[in-house]
Amino acid sequence: MGFALNCTCGRSFDVQAGQAGSTLKCQCGAEVQVPSVSKLREMAGKAAYEVGVIDQINGMIDRGELPAGGVCAVSGSKTEDVMEILVKTEKFQGARDFRAYAILGLLFSPIVFLLSPSMMVSRAQHPEGSGRDTWVRTPLFVDSKYQQKVRRASQKKLKRWLRSVPVYAKLLDEYPQATVEFESGS
Ligand SMILES: [Zn+2]
Structure with missing residues (x-):
């Protein structure tokens, strides 16, 4: 954009x-x-809330700043092995301010109401949006010998490992109902 x-x-x-x-x-x-x-x-007239932690993570991935640390999240030893992990957040959580805004617009301002369809289009085109859920890529350094273990781990453990990366901890704080999944179905 x-x-x-x-x-x-x-x-x-x-x-x-x-x-x-x-x-x-x-x-x-x-x-x-x-x-x-x-x-x-x-400056573009958009509320700062849109620059949430998801945008921050996507930006860091784009800039090659994630995965971060260079050490295995499980063992703490140096590794170059990366697991593609996804955090699924409920879309309405991230969009609640926007929805409140749209509802206010419906109630109070025909102009805002007229603007909101185009805002919805731009949100729908956002690549992280898929149905009502938002998938956030959270690549993590995990030594290959621990990757099977990680795939079988509980949500609680997965979240603990993800929290070794500060920006992922922020994501999990913001979306406490988020679930951790993996890119391939295995
Ligand atoms: Zn000039």
Whole structure:
């Protein structure tokens, strides 16, 4: 999704979330600092709540910052083996503020009501959305010799291992009903 950013000369840039924090060179010669994603969203008139922990995780995966740590979540020893783990969150949990907003819009403002279908479309196109559940990729370093053990582990243990990565702990705090699953069905 793009954000409009203006140079002091009046030229407008279309910047992507991934450019947050970078510096652009305008044709006028000025340097334009791209603010943080939350600031960009604020500027675009979107509430900061949309920059939740799920966006944070997706951004970290995009930037190659996850999986993090380089040590096996089970044994604590160094490993390069990664397990693709998914955390399934109930979609309505993440969208509750939006729903409240839409309901308020229905009640109080025909303009907001008219805007909300397009917001819903953009949410529906979001790749993490699937039905009413949202799947969050949470790749984790797990030594290959422990991966079978992890696949058979209880939810409680899985969540404890995931919590070794701070941003996953934040996700699990935000979605206490989330369930941990694996990319392939085995
Ligand atoms: Zn300029």
